Amino acid sequence: MRGMEDFYKVLLAQLHHATAGEKEAILSELRDHVEDHAAFLVEGGGDPAVARERAVEAMGDPAEIGKALDAQFSPFWLWLGRGLGVGIALLCVALLLASPFLRLKYAWESWQARTDPESRLPVSMRRDDWRVSHPELRVQVGSDEVYIYRVELEPESGQVRVFLTNYDQNIFGQASSFLWQNIAARVPGRSFHTTGSGSYNYGVGHYILKGEVPAGTDYVTVESDQFGNRFSLKVPLDWGDGV
Amino acid sequence: MKKKTIGHAELLVLTLLSGEDMYGYQIITELARRSDHTFEMKEGTLYPVLHGLWKAGAVECYEAEAAAGRKRKYYHITRKGREALRTETEEWRSYSRGVEAVLSSAPALG
Numbered sequence: 001m002r003g004m005e006d007f008y009k010v011l012l013a014q015l016h017h018a019t020a021g022e023k024e025a026i027l028s029e030l031r032d033h034v035e036d037h038a039a040f041l042v043e044g045g046g047d048p049a050v051a052r053e054r055a056v057e058a059m060g061d062p063a064e065i066g067k068a069l070d071a072q073f074s075p076f077w078l079w080l081g082r083g084l085g086v087g088i089a090l091l092c093v094a095l096l097l098a099s100p101f102l103r104l105k106y107a108w109e110s111w112q113a114r115t116d117p118e119s120r121l122p123v124s125m126r127r128d129d130w131r132v133s134h135p136e137l138r139v140q141v142g143s144d145e146v147y148i149y150r151v152e153l154e155p156e157s158g159q160v161r162v163f164l165t166n167y168d169q170n171i172f173g174q175a176s177s178f179l180w181q182n183i184a185a186r187v188p189g190r191s192f193h194t195t196g197s198g199s200y201n202y203g204v205g206h207y208i209l210k211g212e213v214p215a216g217t218d219y220v221t222v223e224s225d226q227f228g229n230r231f232s233l234k235v236p237l238d239w240g241d242g243v
Numbered sequence: 244m245k246k247k248t249i250g251h252a253e254l255l256v257l258t259l260l261s262g263e264d265m266y267g268y269q270i271i272t273e274l275a276r277r278s279d280h281t282f283e284m285k286e287g288t289l290y291p292v293l294h295g296l297w298k299a300g301a302v303e304c305y306e307a308e309a310a311a312g313r314k315r316k317y318y319h320i321t322r323k324g325r326e327a328l329r330t331e332t333e334e335w336r337s338y339s340r341g342v343e344a345v346l347s348s349a350p351a352l353g
Contacts, residue, residue: 011287026290028316029267029290029316030287030290032266032267032268032313032314032315032316033267033268033271033286033287033290035313036266036267036268036269037268037286040268040272058285058286059285059286059287060285060286060287060288061285061287062287064288065285065287065288065290065291068288068291069290069291069294071291072291072294072295072298
C-alpha cells in the first residue's frame with residue numbers, strides 16, 4: 001500500500017501546470033487502472049496486497065509519467081485561475097482600505113453642504129444675473145437636516161429657483177435619498193407649478209425647485225411629507241426696488 | 244490534428260479505439276493481446292499518450308459503468324482522430340514497405 005501512495009505522491013509532484021481538478025481526475029483514472037490490474041491478478045489466484053504492488057510496478061516510473069503528463073497541460077488556465085484569485089484578494093483589500101477614505105470623502109461633502117453648499121454649484125447652474133438671496137433656512141427632518149441656501153428670482157418674468165440640500169445630522173451618516181420624492185412649493189392662494197432636478201450621493205442630496213410666481217409675491221412655501229418626515233419652510237423672495 | 248505525424252503509441256491507441264470505445268487498462272491488455280505481447284509498454288505511460296490525443300481532439304472521453312459495475316473513463320475516437328489514423332496508417336505502411344524493400348535487397352545473412 002505504501003508503494004502505491006508513494007507512486008501517486010511522486011507523480012503528483014511533477015504536475016506543476018495542472019489545476020487541482022485536473023490532478024484529481026488524473027489520480028482517479030490511475031487508481032482505477034491499478035485496481036483493474038490488481039483485480040485481474042487476484043482473479044488469477046494472487047494475494048490482493050501483492051497484486052496491488054505488482055500493478056503499481058507495472059505502471060512504470062511515476063516521475064517520468066508525471067513529467068510527460070505535465071507537458072500536456074497549458075499553464076494558461078492555471079495562471080488564469082491564480083491570477084483571478086490574486087485579483088479578487090487585491091480587490092477585497094483595496095475595498096477595505098478604500099472604505100475609510102470613502103467615508104472621509106462623504107463626510108467632507110456633508111461638511112461642505114452644511115457650511116458652503118454653493119461651492120458645489122457649477123457655474124452653469126447659477127443665474128447670477130437674476131436677483132440672488134441667501135435665506136439660510138434650516139430644518140430638521142427625521143435624522144436629516146434640510147438647508148435652503150440660495151434663491152434666484154427674475155423680477156421681470158417671476159421665475160424662481162430655490163436651492164436646497166440635505167445631509168444627515170451626523171456628519172458621517174447617510175443622507176436620506178427620498179426626501180425630494182414628494183417635495184412641492186406653493187404661493188399663498190395660488191397654484192404654483194414646480195419642476196425640479198436633484199443629485200444624490202451617500203452623504204448629501206442637492207435639489208433645485210423651479211417655478212413662476214406672480215409679481216410681488218412675498219414668499220414661497222417649500223414643503224415635503226414623505227413617510228411621516230415632513231417639513232414646511234417659508235422662503236422669502238427678494239424683488240429688490242423694482243416691485 | 245495540428246501535428247503532421249503522430250508517434251507509434253498514438254497510432255496503436257487510435258487503431259484500437261477505431262474498433263470500440265475503451266478505458267485505460269482495457270487498452271493496455273488489448274494492445275498486448277493483439278500484438279502477441281510485442282507491445283507491452285509501461286502501463287502508466289499510456290496516460291500521457293491518451294491525454295495528448297484528447298488535447299489534439301483525436302479522442303474524447305466519457306464516464307460509464309464497466310462490466311464489473313465500477314465507473315470507468317472511456318475513450319472514443321473522433322472524426323478528426325479517424326482522419327489522422329487513416330493518414331498515419333498510409334504513411335506507416337509506405338514507410339514499412341520502404342524498410343522491407345531495403346532489407347530484402349541485402350545479401351542473405353549467414
